[in-house]
Amino acid sequence: MATDLVAGVAIVSFLAAFWWDGVVVAVFALVLLGVTVPRVAGLSGVVQAATGATLILGAWAATLDWYVKVPGLDLLVHAVANGLLALVAVLVMVRYRAVAPLMSRLGAIIVTAGVGALLGVIWEVGEWFGYTYLNDAIGVGYDDTVGDLAAGTVGSALAGATLGAVAEDDDE
Template identity: 50%
Template sequence: MTDLDVPVSHAVVPSRREGLRLLAVTGPRWARSVADVAAALTVLSLVALAFVDGVAVAVFALVLLALVVARLVAASAPLQAVTGAVLLLVAWAAVLSGYERVPWLDVVAHVGATGVLAAVAVVGMTRARLVQVPAGPRGTVGLVMVTVAAGLALAVLWELGEWYGHTYVDDGVGVGYDDTVGDLAAGGAGSVLAGLVLGRGAGRERSTALRGPSR
């Protein structure tokens, strides 16, 4: 059984303890700690900015939603840790006008954020048996393609959100042809990297399963 190949559980109404267990992170201690700290900082940021900046509240609410989804789909602890750290940094960079001060930071943000979100989406789809990942190189290629497709879809939604924010919320939100195409390209690049990482991890786990437990 690999991190991307798990059985589907039967639909039952979870108890309160089971519900809390769904939000628990399992894995290496360092990854669990980073994931929990990132989640806590996201909640604190949301509360701290609640009466200061409505746009910032919306940004951190989306970050919190992504972290909850990552826990519900039981993404690996390292993936949850990276997702929390990347999204938290991206959100604070937006709040502190980092993208206006450092133009190239926007490209980095789109590469990192789209990559981790695409990875979480693909893990969720494999958990739900919406995507089957066969063994071998063809399976790895397919996994990369699915991750890129998910990432590009998320990148399009991101750009639609920026357009909506610029048009109806704050015209300071950067939009434009060059910005949109550049962001989509950066998101696609991040999705390729995420797909390669997922493919390598799935291949390593299959190899370990075939060798059997070490003695």
């Protein structure tokens, strides 16, 4: 139920994005991708709903300038979204045997944090590209980039710790 609601909100948000510019449409297209991958991969409803809701919140926060108006929201969203996306990526890789099942909490933390750091770098390069070539209103800068990367990596490490704890509990 929650997964269907989140998917519906993502679709409506994508359609609403057309009232803004192409950058906003692209951001919400990425949200749709972030909602679709966990669903198609058959991940748990909790992971699907949490990931989708966080991505929708993050996209609307960027669109409506909430990051400027609410101190700390940018770092919080980067930590949570990056952590969830890293978790999704690792679970998909495990499900499709691209990596071995994570047997220890430390292994889960290292792999998930590494994947999250890579996803964070890709996102920040995308922000730089958008700022440089598409719209100079996109917020970039040294402090923003480093803070986003740090928050995203910490969020991913916490997601890995959670994954490792769940994997250890399943082994018992």
